[in-house]
Amino acid sequence: MAKANSYRVGPDENGNFGIYGGRFVAETLMPLILAVEQAWKLAKHDPAFWQEIDYYFRDYVGRPSPLYLAQRLTAHFGGAKVYFKRDELNHTGAHKINNCIGQILLARRMGKRRIIAETGAGQHGVATATVAALFDLPCVVYMGETDIARQQPNVFRMKLLGAEVRPVTSGSRTLKDAMNEALRDWVANVEDTFYIIGTVAGPHPYPEMVRDFQSIIGNEAKRQMMEREGRLPDTLVACIGGGSNAMGLFYPFLDDAGVRIVGVEAAGKGIDTGEHAASLTAGRPGVLHGNRTYLLQDDDGQIKEAHSISAGLDYPGIGPEHAWLKDSGRVDYVSIRDDEALAAFQLCSKLEGIIPALEPSHALAQVAKIAPTLPREHILLMNLCGRGDKDIFTVANALGVKL
Amino acid sequence: MSRIEQRFSDLHREGRSGLVTFVTAGDPDPIVSAELLEALPAAGADLIEIGMPFSDPMADGPAIQASSLRAIRAGTTLRKTIAMVEGFRRHDKATPIVLMGYYNPIYRYGVPAFLTDARAAGVDGLIVVDLPPEHDDELCLPAITAGIHFVRLATPTTDDRRLPKVLTNTSGFVYYVAIAGITGTRSADDQAVANAVARLRKHTSLPIAVGFGIRNATQAAAIARHADAAVVGSAIVSRIAENLDGAGRPTTGLIDKVAGLVRELASGVRNARRS
Secondary structure, three states: OOOOOOOOOOOOOOOEEOOEEEEEOOOOOHHHHHHHHHHHHHHHOOHHHHHHHHHHHHHHHOOOOOEEEOHHHHHHHOOOEEEEEOHHHOOOOEOHHHHHHHHHHHHHHOOOOEEEEEEOOOHHHHHHHHHHHHOOOOEEEEEEHHHHHHOHHHHHHHHHOOOEEEEEOOOOOOHHHHHHHHHHHHHHOOOOEEEOOOOOOOOOOHHHHHHHHHOHHHHHHHHHHHHHHOOOOOEEEEEOOOOHHHHHHHHHHOOOOOOEEEEEEEEEOOHHHOOOOOHHHHOEEEEEOEEEEEEOEOOOOOEOOOOOOOHHHOOOOOOHHHHHHHHHOOOEEEEEEHHHHHHHHHHHHHHHOOOEOHHHHHHHHHHHHHHHHOOOOOEEEEEOOEEOHHHHHHHHHHOOOOO | OOHHHHHHHHHHHHOOOEEEEEEEOOOOOHHHHHHHHHHHHHHOOOEEEEEOOOOOOOOOOHHHHHHHHHHHHOOOOHHHHHHHHHHHHHHOOOOOEEEEEOHHHHHHHOHHHHHHHHHHHOOOEEEEOOOOHHHOOOOHHHHHHOOOEEOOEEOOOOOOOOHHHHHOOOOOOEEEEOOOOOOOOOOOOHHHHHHHHHHHHOOOOOOEEEEOOOOOHHHHHHHHOOOOEEEEOHHHHHHHHHOEOOOOOEOOOHHHHHHHHHHHHHHHHHHOOOO
């Protein structure tokens, strides 16, 4: 049992990370999920599959993304040395494309002819529409009406890319409802359709598969940090909605005991107001969207609406591996309010000339809290997982500016 | 013999197929819902499925989604759903009750407490959409131990290789989902259902109920020619929705109108010649 103390052993063959994960789906989907798992098992051990992914990562996405020392922010905080992993420089402006390249190549291997996806902020929808255009497959993206209203630029991008954006009017009309609707589509179109899930959640094998595609972030960062500093970082910080950018950064470092790892959830208007998206901080274990994980829910097991200024974090669940990492104590999970994220958004724009997405602005707000308390030799690495162009209208509105 | 087994045995003796009706607990409000439930057997329902409302019913179409939300807004909880069954059982000891829904409310309630309370209230079976056989340890096996049937869904995508796995630990009856899709949308064609039922019979001697997409007496009769029961859900909850006023309150005669639909469906099922 050489690996008994490893944090990199999950999931088991049934998709469980401890008590989390699993495959809680309707029977109609079960044979399909098993087929995806079978295809994924073969692909992940096939060097040709990863070569193909590497090709698109390099020539299409623009990887590796730089590791950047944020000098002015470092000086501003006056403590730890702050590095950004610049995944906002990827084609389409966020880390989401990493996963979409992997999944669409798997879909092609399976001979699927139609792509569906759910999206919250629209970043995953744009990334899916992008790869669907690249590989000439018809694409339907489900998006809550509320999110469509607050993410108009991304809606238009998806349409330009040839995707059909279907507004979701059920429930709270946000990401969770878009996921319900995508699952309903999949149940009705099992023969030809591949569902590209955008985060490390859903039925097995999605949490593992998405994590493995996103792990390029952490693998690159580890190599780059060794080249740059000759050692590993002391602390990692990443924001968490479903948790894919964080899982991608964290996973390669989980067994490096000296590396402190911090995940940042959205506290919305404040945890005690009840209007937040912090499922690990304030949720309880439950079953939704094919997996067991921490969920925002009431005493009757009804799922509550999440709230965050960032549409990408506005989800009442969390990837099951994060749930397991929380219980195991390996990762610290904290939360940041809308107003704190907004302040970090502006600070980064002014000091570094980088307009970050509202999602990683949550991570940066956490960095702003801890960096000043840490010594100058402390290396802090934050995943700057998306750029903020999509958010300028939301931010302008929050700041009371009319565009 | 359990109530479900007794009912199918009676139907078999009568030489006819049965009608399974679905309503959501607490839709449109607790009082009307309880009255409606009590009106169903007299209108011709042979078995009753009661939906346990859930905020995120992923396998359901718009009609049952709306029904579930109406019930939640009216304050329905799993505890109240179980209490409703208890109330029904005071007057009706024969009609089997199957609770249908999603796992999370049960998980939140706590599986042992749920099974104890459901059994005591007179629940005969469970259909939990998002618990495939791969998760039998969660609820299916404890339910069997507690004396409650775990009724499984088989679908057009459940092939012959997988079917034995789906049928293991299934008891009471098998629910064949006639279409690959969500509730209340498309309808299956007659021949496809006939073939599917024949395929299932090669694997099981349990009664087979068929549902999804049955909207009227003619369709119910067509299903009844092949299956041991026809299940109707979306059409019934749509009838409830049609009889609400602008504020979502039940209008006079709602129960009669829903019972009227059930009578039509039942006459379709009862007059169908078995193949």
